[in-house]
Amino acid sequence: MIVPYSHVISLTGILFLMGMFCAVTRRNLIMVLLGLEIMLNAVAIAFVGAALRWQHLEGQAVAIFILAIAAAEVSIGLALIVCAYKRLGSVDPEAYN
Amino acid sequence: MTLFSVAFYILASVIIISTGIAITRRNLVHAAVYLIISFFGSAMLFYLLGAPLLAALEVIIYAGAIMVLFLFIIMMLDEEKLEEKFFPIHQWTPAAVMSGLFVAVAALIISGDSDSQVQLQAFTAEPASFGRYLFQKHWLAIEIVSLLLLIALIGVLYLGRDVRKNNPK
Numbered sequence: 219m220i221v222p223y224s225h226v227i228s229l230t231g232i233l234f235l236m237g238m239f240c241a242v243t244r245r246n247l248i249m250v251l252l253g254l255e256i257m258l259n260a261v262a263i264a265f266v267g268a269a270l271r272w273q274h275l276e277g278q279a280v281a282i283f284i285l286a287i288a289a290a291e292v293s294i295g296l297a298l299i300v301c302a303y304k305r306l307g308s309v310d311p312e313a314y315n
Numbered sequence: 316m317t318l319f320s321v322a323f324y325i326l327a328s329v330i331i332i333s334t335g336i337a338i339t340r341r342n343l344v345h346a347a348v349y350l351i352i353s354f355f356g357s358a359m360l361f362y363l364l365g366a367p368l369l370a371a372l373e374v375i376i377y378a379g380a381i382m383v384l385f386l387f388i389i390m391m392l393d394e395e396k397l398e399e400k401f402f403p404i405h406q407w408t409p410a411a412v413m414s415g416l417f418v419a420v421a422a423l424i425i426s427g428d429s430d431s432q433v434q435l436q437a438f439t440a441e442p443a444s445f446g447r448y449l450f451q452k453h454w455l456a457i458e459i460v461s462l463l464l465l466i467a468l469i470g471v472l473y474l475g476r477d478v479r480k481n482n483p484k
Contacts, residue, residue: 240338290467
């Protein structure tokens with residue numbers, strides 16, 4: 219017995235909400251990318267919780283793919299941010315309009 | 316309350332508090348370091364939920380590789396120039412609307428599903444059997460993900476090339 223499944227889902231919901239809030243309200247591309255990371259991590263926790271709920275390894279397999287996709291996304295995203303910073307000297311998304 | 320559930324609530328509060336501190340920091344280095352604490356908490360949570368291999372990968376990839384990459388970039392970009400208008404007011408409205416909708420829908424789903432009250436049983440996926448499962452049932456997805464990582468590598472090399480060397484003007 220660990221905890222009810224709904225508590226795990228609530229935890230991931232709160233984490234996802236925090237990531238979404240960070241991605242929407244911060245005015246700094248690096249913080250936006252950090253918000254995306256928080257959201258991906260929350261989803262990975264949800265998948266692992268679901269794997270435990272149904273006693274099936276499928277959820278953990280998806281969590282591994284989420285890790286790989288997060289790594290790819292963050293490398294491309296940071297390279298794009300560095301490129302944009304070199305050209306415009308700013309990481310504020312409003313400066314790119 | 317068993318030992319497992321106490322550990323779960325402690326880890327959950329550590330994760331939520333450190334993430335909450337991280338997303339409100341003005342200093343990007345502090346934000347990244349608080350997020351590393353949050354990812355360590357997530358790794359412990361993975362271990363508690365019966366995924367030791369994922370816990371190790373979370374520490375190595377998320378807390379190790381990704382956050383160190385973030386720290387490199389934050390220190391590479393000139394930090395004094397990174398002053399941002401903090402939480403501008405006209406961005407609060409869409410954020411609040413989205414958050415309210417999200418909370419309402421999530422509360423409806425979690426409370427409406429009687430199945431979600433079921434207690435989780437402790438269960439551990441041994442790394443060896445998990446790896447075997449992964450490569451037997453998901454070998455195609457593994458190949459696709461490795462191709463995706465290769466494409467990301469090529470894309471980053473293309474983005475990071477020296478532009479001045481190619482057009483001398």
